[in-house]
Amino acid sequence: MRDKIEAVEAVCPKCGQTLLVYLPKEEIPKCSKCNVQMVIKELLDEGKSY
Numbered sequence: 529m530r531d532k533i534e535a536v537e538a539v540c541p542k543c544g545q546t547l548l549v550y551l552p553k554e555e556i557p558k559c560s561k562c563n564v565q566m567v568i569k570e571l572l573d574e575g576k577s578y
């Protein structure tokens with residue numbers, strides 16, 4: 529089993545605050561201001577090579 533960690537951007541649907549989360553190590557947090565569950569905005573590909 530591979531344990532790949534992905535960085536995703538979570539965004540609050542209410543106030544738009546964003547936060548980087550590392551899945552599956554971390555959970556999608558709640559917004560500290562609004563106390564609502566944040567949603568995943570986009571997947572960030574860390575495997576890019578320049």
Ligand SMILES: [Zn+2]
Binds near residue numbers: 542545559560561
């Ligand atoms: Zn919020």
